[in-house]
Amino acid sequence: MKNSRAEACMIYDNEKTICIDTSLPVFDLLGKRYTLFILGVIGNNNTRKNFNDIYNSIPGSNRTIIARRLKELTDAGIVKRCRKEVVTYELTEKGQDIRKGVICFLDSIDRTM
Amino acid sequence: MKNSRAEACMIYDNEKTICIDTSLPVFDLLGKRYTLFILGVIGNNNTRKNFNDIYNSIPGSNRTIIARRLKELTDAGIVKRCRKEVVTYELTEKGQDIRKGVICFLDSIDRTM
Numbered sequence: 293m294k295n296s297r298a299e300a301c302m303i304y305d306n307e308k309t310i311c312i313d314t315s316l317p318v319f320d321l322l323g324k325r326y327t328l329f330i331l332g333v334i335g336n337n338n339t340r341k342n343f344n345d346i347y348n349s350i351p352g353s354n355r356t357i358i359a360r361r362l363k364e365l366t367d368a369g370i371v372k373r374c375r376k377e378v379v380t381y382e383l384t385e386k387g388q389d390i391r392k393g394v395i396c397f398l399d400s401i402d403r404t405m
Numbered sequence: 406m407k408n409s410r411a412e413a414c415m416i417y418d419n420e421k422t423i424c425i426d427t428s429l430p431v432f433d434l435l436g437k438r439y440t441l442f443i444l445g446v447i448g449n450n451n452t453r454k455n456f457n458d459i460y461n462s463i464p465g466s467n468r469t470i471i472a473r474r475l476k477e478l479t480d481a482g483i484v485k486r487c488r489k490e491v492v493t494y495e496l497t498e499k500g501q502d503i504r505k506g507v508i509c510f511l512d513s514i515d516r517t518m
Contacts, residue, residue: 299464303445305508310515314442314465318518323436329427332416351412352427386517393513395418400506402423404499405431 321364326353328394330361331383334371335391340380434477439466441507443474444496447484448504453493 301312321327333349334341347358362381365371370387374380383391414425434440446462447454460471475494478484483500487493496504 301442301446301463302449303442303508303511304449308512310445310508310512312442312445312511312515314439314463316514316518318514319441320438322514323438323440325433325436326427327436328432329414329416329425332423332425333414336415336417350414350427389517390513393510395416395423396509396513397506398416398425399421399423400503400509401429401431401435402425404502405429 318368318370321361321368322390324361324364326350326357327361327365328398329353330358330365331370331387331391331394332398334381335383335388340374340382342378342380346381431481431483434474434481435503437474437477439463439470440474440478441511442466443471443478444483444500444504444507445511447494448496448501453487453495455491455493459494 299313299315301314303310303312329350330346333346336349343359343362346362347353347355350358362371362373365387366373366381369384370390372382372384372387374382412426412428414427416423416425442463443459446459449462456472456475459475460466460468463471475484475486478500479486479494482497483503485495485497485500487495
């Protein structure tokens, strides 16, 4: 949440007021192609996923871009990369919280469009 | 919702399954800079907004890009342009439904980041 309301984008809902810092770099990342789908599928069934699990779950996606997004999401503290015998990915606590909002957003599009 | 599950991105939540057609053009539009903020502020207080109302509500935004996004959102059937003495904008029914998901998404980022 932004402290200075003068610099924030204020959005009003029935129950709440959201105060958004529009300059947060995370918005650029979340707006990029495949990012929301990656967050969605990584959290499926609460199991760790390897690269192919993620890539194969997103039809029409591109291996190079999925790899880049996973790195960006890891750098942003949203995804955690676990390296044992194989590399797997899971959501951080922050990632799990954002995924709830992502699901709500994707569900509204699924029902509307 | 996508009919063919083979071509859809499946996301599982506790209560529901979301079946996303990742090729929907609306995802490109919703991922672009300012789009989500525009949907948020247009719906504030359920009043029609003119261009400056929208532009001034989004700190750091750019007049040219806001104008382009309003046209793209209008073309997508998410925003309605009303021309009387002055031009104003409001959300269509589809836009109001998507805004609910947008608010849920932005709120999760506001609380997390």
